[in-house]
Each structure stands twice: as structure tokens, then as C-alpha cells.
Amino acid sequence: MTIKAKPVHAQMDQFPVQNGELLIGGITATTLSQQLGRTPFYAYDRQLITERVQLLRQFLPADIHLHYAIKANPMPEVVQHLAGLVDGFDLASIGELEVALGTDMPSHLISFAGPGKTDEELKQAISAGIIINMESPGEMRRIARHADELGTTPKVAIRVNPDYELKASGMKMGGGPKQFGIDAEIVPETLQELKSLNLDFNGFHIFWGSQNLSEAAIMEAHEKTFNLAIRLNEHVPSAVKLLNIGGGLGIPYFPGEKRLDLKPISDNLHRLLPTLKSHLPDAEIATELGRFIVGEAGVYICKVIDKKISRGETFLVTDGGLHHHLAASGNFGQVIRKNYPVAIANKMHSKVSEVVNIVGPLCTPLDILANKMELSQADVGDLVCVYQSGAYGMTASPTAFLSHPMCREILV
Numbered sequence: 001m002t003i004k005a006k007p008v009h010a011q012m013d014q015f016p017v018q019n020g021e022l023l024i025g026g027i028t029a030t031t032l033s034q035q036l037g038r039t040p041f042y043a044y045d046r047q048l049i050t051e052r053v054q055l056l057r058q059f060l061p062a063d064i065h066l067h068y069a070i071k072a073n074p075m076p077e078v079v080q081h082l083a084g085l086v087d088g089f090d091l092a093s094i095g096e097l098e099v100a101l102g103t104d105m106p107s108h109l110i111s112f113a114g115p116g117k118t119d120e121e122l123k124q125a126i127s128a129g130i131i132i133n134m135e136s137p138g139e140m141r142r143i144a145r146h147a148d149e150l151g152t153t154p155k156v157a158i159r160v161n162p163d164y165e166l167k168a169s170g171m172k173m174g175g176g177p178k179q180f181g182i183d184a185e186i187v188p189e190t191l192q193e194l195k196s197l198n199l200d201f202n203g204f205h206i207f208w209g210s211q212n213l214s215e216a217a218i219m220e221a222h223e224k225t226f227n228l229a230i231r232l233n234e235h236v237p238s239a240v241k242l243l244n245i246g247g248g249l250g251i252p253y254f255p256g257e258k259r260l261d262l263k264p265i266s267d268n269l270h271r272l273l274p275t276l277k278s279h280l281p282d283a284e285i286a287t288e289l290g291r292f293i294v295g296e297a298g299v300y301i302c303k304v305i306d307k308k309i310s311r312g313e314t315f316l317v318t319d320g321g322l323h324h325h326l327a328a329s330g331n332f333g334q335v336i337r338k339n340y341p342v343a344i345a346n347k348m349h350s351k352v353s354e355v356v357n358i359v360g361p362l363c364t365p366l367d368i369l370a371n372k373m374e375l376s377q378a379d380v381g382d383l384v385c386v387y388q389s390g391a392y393g394m395t396a397s398p399t400a401f402l403s404h405p406m407c408r409e410i411l412v
């Protein structure tokens with residue numbers, strides 16, 4: 001019986017191959033697994049991260065600052081590496097503040113968003129001197145109260161829940177009723193109240209979504225974001241110093257998806273900027289990206305522990321799975337499970353292929369890394385590589401589920 005393979009992915013050509021071995025940071029997956037002493041692990045390629053930032057610099061207008069959203073990959077070595085490359089950090093938790101403070105990124109270039117910041121967290125953020133992106137009028141009042149107690153004037157920005165929704169966004173995080181940000185309609189009255197409070201108004205944070213692979217949708221979002229900023233600018237108590245226009249650039253994960261073409265997005269930004277700058281002449285404009293910067297630079301490597309046939313289908317059972325890589329298992333926001341790009345890292349050029357299912361060690365049928373993929377023929381001891389794993393990997397996974405060993409991370 002022949003099993004039909006699932007469609008293939010965009011070519012994963014970011015990592016070179018030498019003698020049939022995948023190289024990450026110039027080192028084979030096999031050597032990395034020996035150096036670490038075990039599998040599974042995530043490996044991130046320092047050079048690929050650097051090249052991503054260079055690509056963005058090449059396309060983004062020079063006066064758009066580039067921020068890294070730490071939640072995509074908070075590994076301290078990765079954040080440290082990026083501290084020297086980007087213009088600022090965006091945080092989504094107080095734990096990320098601790099990682100950011102371990103780098104030499106100046107505090108006024110760090111901003112902190114996220115609903116449900118506790119009083120303790122707000123006080124920590126105020127003391128650290130970072131910009132707090134306020135998610136509600138209630139949060140604004142709490143910040144002002146702590147500021148009075150601490151005798152300082154915190155830097156704040158309003159996170160705006162836009163009055164438009166983005167088409168074709170993988171994850172919508174703005175528009176409609178949302179737990180994020182202050183609805184655009186009530187921003188004017190919130191700014192009115194802010195005037196009477198002991199707060200240093202810095203500007204706006206407008207975030208509309210994530211994982212977008214449509215150039216046209218991103219261009220439309222930029223235009224709407226700029227227009228919204230110009231409208232809200234009518235109500236500000238003092239000149240806008242910072243306008244964060246969100247990020248949202250996606251990377252290809254699944255068959256049929258292609259890498260974004262940055263050229264039209266860049267041309268559109270160049271076209272839109274002069275009007276924006278004529279209205280907000282003092283504003284530093286920033287875009288915040290996570291996945292686009294680190295996602296393609298990382299792989300997840302696990303080892304084949306068993307190979308079995310069940311009723312005509314071949315199963316490679318590995319020591320890695322859903323507990324380390326929830327997204328690749330299809331359980332992190334996917335409606336219909338699709339395969340991540342996968343390869344056999346030590347048999348990249350094998351002439352013999354077979355259609356296999358790759359599963360993990362967990363006692364749940366959800367623990368799937370590949371479903372009916374045509375891959376190089378693999379055996380026990382071979383290494384499975386899951387591409388596009390540099391963002392929302394280990395820290396987005398239920399690592400305690402089923403009490404298997406933790407996986408390692410390495411920046412090479």
C-alpha cells in the first residue's frame with residue numbers, strides 16, 4: 001500500500017547543507033547534539049538573525065526604528081545578541097523586563113505592553129524607567145497612583161485598539177472588542193483625563209495583528225494606522241514622542257505560503273511617511289517585530305527513538321514533541337492541523353525517501369510533528385529537524401506536560 005504524501009513547503013534554504021548534514025551556525029546538527037550531550041534542543045543561528053535585521057534595515061525607511069518583541073524568543077543570549085542590532089525592545093511581561101535589563105538596551109527604549117499588569121509589576125516598570133503601554137483607563141489611574149507614591153513621573157503611551165480590523169491576519173489583536181488596548185473611540189477622553197495626572201505622555205502604540213503574509217493587507221494596515229495616529233494626534237496633551245505602528249510581518253510555515261516581499265511594503269511606507277511626519281514632527285516611529293526577526297533562524301532537533309509500522313503507515317517516534325514544540329504539533333492556534341517544514345537533519349540529500357508520520361513520546365494522539373510527509377528514509381538514531389522554530393517554540397510550549405525532560409536551547 002502506498003500512502004499519499006502531504007503537499008510540500010516553500011524551500012527552506014536558509015541553512016546550508018554539507019555532506020548531507022544540516023548546518024546551524026556552521027555546525028552540523030549531529031555535532032551540536034554531541035556537544036550538548038543530548039537531544040532534543042532548539043538551535044538558533046546568530047548570523048541568520050543578524051541578516052534578518054540587515055534585510056529590514058535595507059527596506060525600512062531609515063527613520064523607522066526597529067524594535068524586537070521579546071516574547072517571540074526570550075532566550076537571554078538571543079535577546080543580548082539583538083540588543084546590539086535593534087533600536088528598542090517591547091516587553092509583554094515583567095519576566096521579559098528582567099531579560100531586557102540584563103542587556104545594555106537603555107530603559108527609555110524599552111516599552112511594556114500587556115493586559116493585567118499587577119500593581120507590583122507596574123511599580124517595577126515605573127522604577128525601571130521604561131515606557132508603559134497602557135491597556136485601559138483603569139490601568140492608567142493605577143499607574144498615576146503608584147507614581148504619586150513613588151514620587152516620579154512615569155513614561156506612558158496609550159495602546160490603542162484600532163477601529164479597523166486587519167484582513168488576512170494570522171492572529172488579529174486589534175479591532176472589535178478586545179482585551180488589548182484602549183478603544184480608539186475613547187482615546188480622546190482618556191487623553192483628557194491623562195492631562196490631570198502625573199504622567200509623562202510619550203505617544204501611541206497601535207498593534208493590529210501578527211503573522212500576516214499578505215503585502216496588500218500590511219500596506220492597508222500601515223495606511224490605516226498612520227491615519228488613526230493623525231486623528232488621535234488632535235487630542236494629545238503634549239507632542240507625540242513615540243509612535244509604535246505595530247509589526248505583524250509573517251513567515252511561511254505551511255505548504256502554499258511564501259516569504260513576504262518587503263519592497264511594496266517599503267515603497268508604501270516611504271509614500272506615507274511625509275504626511276505623518278508633517279502632523280507628528282517630533283515622533284520617533286517604531287515597528288515591533290518578533291517572529292519575522294527570529295522565526296526562520298531557529299530549528300528544533302530531536303532524535304528518532306523507534307520506528308514502527310502500524311497498518312501500513314510508518315511512524316518515526318522521537319524524543320521530542322508537543323511538550324517542547326506546541327506550534328509544530330498544530331495545537332497553538334491552528335484550526336486544521338498542517339505540517340511545519342521538517343527534514344532529516346543528517347540525511348539531507350538521501351536518494352531514498354518514504355512517507356512517514358513523526359510523533360513524540362507523549363501519551364496523547366495530539367503529539368504529532370509530521371503527518372504523512374515524504375522525507376529521506378530515516379532510522380533509529382537519525383535526527384529530525386523542524387524548521388521555522390526560532391519564534392514561539394519552547395517558551396510557547398507546555399514543557400511540564402507529562403514530565404519528560406526539558407529541552408535545551410543554544411545560540412550558535
Ligand SMILES: *Cc1c(COP(=O)(O)O)cnc(C)c1O
Nearest residue numbers: 069072207210211247289290291
Ligand atoms: C506578540 C506581539 C508582538 C510580536 O508579534 P510577532 O508576530 O512575533 O512579530 C508584537 N507586539 C505585541 C504587542 C505583541 O503582543
